[in-house]
Amino acid sequence: MGKPKVAFYWCASCGGCEEAFVDLAEDILKVIEAVDIVLWPVALDFKIKDIEKLHDAEIAVSFINGAVRTDEQEDISKLLRKKSGLIVAFGSCAHLGGIPGLANFVNRDKIFDWVYKNAPSVVNNNGVFPQKKTGVIEGDLTLPEFYDTVYTLDQVIDVDYYIPGCAPPPDLILKAIEAILSGTLPEKGTVLAPDRALCETCKRRETKPEKAAIKEIKRVHQVMLDPERCFLDQGIICLGPATRDGCGERCINANMPCRGCFGPTSRVVDQGAKFLSALASIIDTNDEAEIRKITNSIVDPAGIFYYYSLPASMLRRKLNV
Amino acid sequence: MCSGRIDPQFILKAFQSGADGVLILGCHPGDCHYKEGNYKALRRFYLLRKLISQFGIEEERLKLDWVSASEADKFVRTINDMVETVKALGPLKRIPAHTSTEKGTGDLQEIKIG
Numbered sequence A: 001m002g003k004p005k006v007a008f009y010w011c012a013s014c015g016g017c018e019e020a021f022v023d024l025a026e027d028i029l030k031v032i033e034a035v036d037i038v039l040w041p042v043a044l045d046f047k048i049k050d051i052e053k054l055h056d057a058e059i060a061v062s063f064i065n066g067a068v069r070t071d072e073q074e075d076i077s078k079l080l081r082k083k084s085g086l087i088v089a090f091g092s093c094a095h096l097g098g099i100p101g102l103a104n105f106v107n108r109d110k111i112f113d114w115v116y117k118n119a120p121s122v123v124n125n126n127g128v129f130p131q132k133k134t135g136v137i138e139g140d141l142t143l144p145e146f147y148d149t150v151y152t153l154d155q156v157i158d159v160d161y162y163i164p165g166c167a168p169p170p171d172l173i174l175k176a177i178e179a180i181l182s183g184t185l186p187e188k189g190t191v192l193a194p195d196r197a198l199c200e201t202c203k204r205r206e207t208k209p210e211k212a213a214i215k216e217i218k219r220v221h222q223v224m225l226d227p228e229r230c231f232l233d234q235g236i237i238c239l240g241p242a243t244r245d246g247c248g249e250r251c252i253n254a255n256m257p258c259r260g261c262f263g264p265t266s267r268v269v270d271q272g273a274k275f276l277s278a279l280a281s282i283i284d285t286n287d288e289a290e291i292r293k294i295t296n297s298i299v300d301p302a303g304i305f306y307y308y309s310l311p312a313s314m315l316r317r318k319l320n321v
Numbered sequence B: 001m002c003s004g005r006i007d008p009q010f011i012l013k014a015f016q017s018g019a020d021g022v023l024i025l026g027c028h029p030g031d032c033h034y035k036e037g038n039y040k041a042l043r044r045f046y047l048l049r050k051l052i053s054q055f056g057i058e059e060e061r062l063k064l065d066w067v068s069a070s071e072a073d074k075f076v077r078t079i080n081d082m083v084e085t086v087k088a089l090g091p092l093k094r095i096p097a098h099t100s101t102e103k104g105t106g107d108l109q110e111i112k113i114g
Ligand code: SF4
Pocket: A012, A013, A014, A015, A016, A017, A018, A065, A066, A090, A091, A092, A093, A094, A098, A099, A165, A166, A167, A168
């Protein structure tokens, strides 16, 4: 039997997840030696035709990063599903919708108006807009259809495993690859990271408020951040209580609060609602007017609580945009 | 169930499952069996109201009030008021199912630049 075939693909992605593979440095060589790469648009020149020719499930595993927001991304994800034994949703965007998923607070028309007309840096006096189809001498050029809503990968195809993070850290990627190659994977549907909250391993947890403790919510640019004390105790929103552990507290160590890129633990469906609940229990007042004042001081609660997980949330998108 | 036990996920789940309005009723301040449950509910309530409005759900569709077991009249009034509010707002636009994209729904052919 030959080496296992592996595919890498990107959907609505920033490229950071591709970079994460390259960041495996010399370890990536070991991986490349052990497998036969059949698709990797960012690095190697394979065509979709090559994939179509493969038998069903001939690819051992496909790693797909990025959210799904065009018909092309949906089609290729479906093709890879058919041709692969395992599908791994790689990174926050594929797992939860990620940063591109914040577009679910608006819709396609609003995005196009902004990008091609209204953004202050745009000059488009001739009204040049992308078309689904453009005729040129060589024939018709087409662009993929752009959806109103951004989807997580598992809303479009069946996903076997998830590697969380924006981008996933090298140790988790290597562990996942080892598990795949050695056939020691956990139950299907597992997020391949520890199933506990980030706060449980955070160095600042000693100062984490257990009960009502804050009277004011501040933003990171408004205060000098204490490098030791729990962010919540400083009145700074930190999604640690609603976020899965496993990143090595990357943001916390850089003296920045967690924004939740690892998504929730397996016991939580809606990361934003879970954080809202945690926040409500540490607001230190029972006075209605004061509660309203504190609530109103959070400029964009939905945007922060669902920073990475809007498409995966219960409500998924804004209605009536 | 104590109002302090209402997980915000229950409220979102209700909207997701088709509710046009959600009414949370708790014991009067000072009367909570668990002492502070209703205050916790109050803090969650204001945060949730702001949150759902960002999802395009009118704040009035979520309401919190205090009604004790002996206040039959108030209970009836509160429910009737809520029904009136929701009727006036009309049904909430439904969120499409998680399992299908817009592909092939037909309204995607033309990108309208208005
Ligand atoms: S998860 Fe982060 S690094 Fe990966 S594609 Fe999305 S935004 Fe980029």
